[in-house]
Amino acid sequence: MQYLFSVIDDGSETATPGGAEALSAFNERLQAQGHWVYAGGLGTTTNATTIDNRGDEVVLTDGPYVESKEYLGGIWIVEAADLDEALALATEGSKCCNRKVEVRPFLV
Amino acid sequence: MLQSEGGGPAVPSLSADDVSAAITKAHHEEWSRVVASLTGRFGDLDLAEESAAEAFATAVVRWPDDGVPPNPGGWLTTTATRKAIDRIRREHTRHDKQKKAELLHELASCEPHAVDDDRLRLIFTCCHPALSMEARVALTLRMVGGLTVSEIASAFLVLESAMGRRITRAKTKIKEARIPYRLPMAQDLPVRVSGVLAVLYLVFNEGYLATGPGTEPVRQELTTEAIQLARLVRVLLPEDGEVSGLLALMLLTDARRDARVSPSGELVSLVEQDRGTWDTGKIFEGQQLVRERLAASGPPGRYQILAAINAVHTSARDARFTDWSQIVALYDQLVRIDSSPVVALNRAIAVAELDGPDVALAIVDGLLVELDGYHAYHATRADLLRRLGRSHASRDAYDRAIDLAGNTAEVAYLTRRRDQLGQGRDRDILRDGASEP
Numbered sequence: 001m002q003y004l005f006s007v008i009d010d011g012s013e014t015a016t017p018g019g020a021e022a023l024s025a026f027n028e029r030l031q032a033q034g035h036w037v038y039a040g041g042l043g044t045t046t047n048a049t050t051i052d053n054r055g056d057e058v059v060l061t062d063g064p065y066v067e068s069k070e071y072l073g074g075i076w077i078v079e080a081a082d083l084d085e086a087l088a089l090a091t092e093g094s095k096c097c098n099r100k101v102e103v104r105p106f107l108v
Numbered sequence: 109m110l111q112s113e114g115g116g117p118a119v120p121s122l123s124a125d126d127v128s129a130a131i132t133k134a135h136h137e138e139w140s141r142v143v144a145s146l147t148g149r150f151g152d153l154d155l156a157e158e159s160a161a162e163a164f165a166t167a168v169v170r171w172p173d174d175g176v177p178p179n180p181g182g183w184l185t186t187t188a189t190r191k192a193i194d195r196i197r198r199e200h201t202r203h204d205k206q207k208k209a210e211l212l213h214e215l216a217s218c219e220p221h222a223v224d225d226d227r228l229r230l231i232f233t234c235c236h237p238a239l240s241m242e243a244r245v246a247l248t249l250r251m252v253g254g255l256t257v258s259e260i261a262s263a264f265l266v267l268e269s270a271m272g273r274r275i276t277r278a279k280t281k282i283k284e285a286r287i288p289y290r291l292p293m294a295q296d297l298p299v300r301v302s303g304v305l306a307v308l309y310l311v312f313n314e315g316y317l318a319t320g321p322g323t324e325p326v327r328q329e330l331t332t333e334a335i336q337l338a339r340l341v342r343v344l345l346p347e348d349g350e351v352s353g354l355l356a357l358m359l360l361t362d363a364r365r366d367a368r369v370s371p372s373g374e375l376v377s378l379v380e381q382d383r384g385t386w387d388t389g390k391i392f393e394g395q396q397l398v399r400e401r402l403a404a405s406g407p408p409g410r411y412q413i414l415a416a417i418n419a420v421h422t423s424a425r426d427a428r429f430t431d432w433s434q435i436v437a438l439y440d441q442l443v444r445i446d447s448s449p450v451v452a453l454n455r456a457i458a459v460a461e462l463d464g465p466d467v468a469l470a471i472v473d474g475l476l477v478e479l480d481g482y483h484a485y486h487a488t489r490a491d492l493l494r495r496l497g498r499s500h501a502s503r504d505a506y507d508r509a510i511d512l513a514g515n516t517a518e519v520a521y522l523t524r525r526r527d528q529l530g531q532g533r534d535r536d537i538l539r540d541g542a543s544e545p
Contacts, residue, residue: 001286081288082286082287082288083236083238083285083286083287083288084287084288084292084293087238103285104285105284105285105286107284108284
């Protein structure tokens with residue numbers, strides 16, 4: 001079962017002493033234990049472009065699809081046996097990157 | 109295919125009343141077993157619930173004619189299992205024949221889980237921390253308690269359709285986010301058990317101090333159900349002191365239920381209650397549990413301390429004989445593990461009895477910022493001010509308390525107290541709420 005971990009950013013300074021090392025160690029562990037599917041950090045929402053091609057013509061908007069105080073800062077996609085395992089990993093991930101993490105299952 | 113229906117021939121020639129009593133008893137005793145066992149076997153809470161409900165519906169039709177089977181639980185589980193297999197068959201007919209054959213083969217060959225473990229799994233799943241508190245409460249009452257959606261909806265004063273959606277949403281999350289049907293890891297167990305106890309205590313308190321205009325002040329079905337669930341959890345986790353503590357707390361509180369509301373629907377304070385109407389059976393059982401916990405090793409948790417406080421109250425045959433120094437000592441112990449302002453407020457109520465209302469008022473005034481929105485805070489303050497002869501300030505505090513109180517019996521009590529200000533010389537202070545013994 002795969003879960004999306006969304007890293008929730010609010011623009012505050014989140015770096016903690018030793019944070020980068022902890023994050024690398026966490027990612028290595030995800031890989032070593034077979035949980036790793038993908039992970040990546042995102043550029044700022046001001047660099048986002050939103051496309052809407054549902055109508056007759058393509059509409060391009062400079063910026064994210066919704067402006068909000070909190071936004072997606074990065075993601076992990078992990079493989080976990082069940083929600084308990086996923087939540088345990090996300091608990092660690094939240095500590096390492098010092099941000100809130102939303103856990104959401106992919107459709108099976 | 110399963111052949112026996114719980115083993116042995118049925119016993120016929122019972123009256124309609126006997127059969128109906130047998131069905132009620134079976135529902136009470138077997139519902140959670142059937143749901144738990146089917147969930148363990150099929151891994152699907154929804155299927156388990158619907159098949160269990162079908163099995164009970166079948167019993168209602170069949171038992172009057174066929175008689176009550178010698179092993180009702182076995183009959184119900186077997187019947188529910190058949191219904192579940194029928195459902196799976198129907199749902200897979202148009203899909204994957206190969207998959208269906210494999211599934212049915214697997215079902216025919218797999219042994220049921222150990223039943224008690226299944227019920228514990230069911231409870232932990234329903235009280236999973238990834239579900240909202242209201243979803244946990246609703247799901248536990250439905251799946252473990254066997255209350256109908258309509259009963260749960262009316263107990264919590266929401267529309268049946270809304271309660272149905274709440275339960276469906278929770279079941280869907282369990283399935284799609286794959287909340288596991290298993291016992292928590294050893295290191296998570298204490299936290300998960302206290303999560304389960306929080307759900308049961310919430311159910312109890314909603315029954316004991318029911319909120320909402322025009323509702324019964326005590327909703328007995330909820331207090332009774334919470335006690336039953338706590339008994340079940342205690343059977344399943346006999347070593348856990350907090351489980352026993354919560355059961356004792358509920359019993360010692362519920363024992364005073366009838367004395368707590370007057371015939372005119374007004375709350376009766378602990379001091380004013382007719383202690384002769386307290387339920388001695390519940391008090392005996394609750395005090396017995398508290399004694400067992402006192403003899404056990406290890407520091408007591410909050411439910412055990414609250415139970416001990418209630419054991420002190422219920423061992424005084426007259427309010428005047430209450431051992432207040434022991435109650436304050438227990439609150440001191442509680443404050444050390446629970447620094448919440450509500451605990452500090454309840455401690456202050458006991459301090460008023462031991463050291464006087466002026467000492468208590470100084471403590472209570474220090475809690476204003478945290479508890480300004482809590483009716484019991486203002487009710488306590490009103491009472492202390494009244495005892496200190498400060499009628500004007502007392503009246504204002506009663507007004508605040510009445511505005512904030514949601515329980516009809518409490519509103520009636522507070523209103524009378526306010527209207528009596530300056531008339532009598534009543535010195536009662538204690539109010540009797542589940543959370544403020």
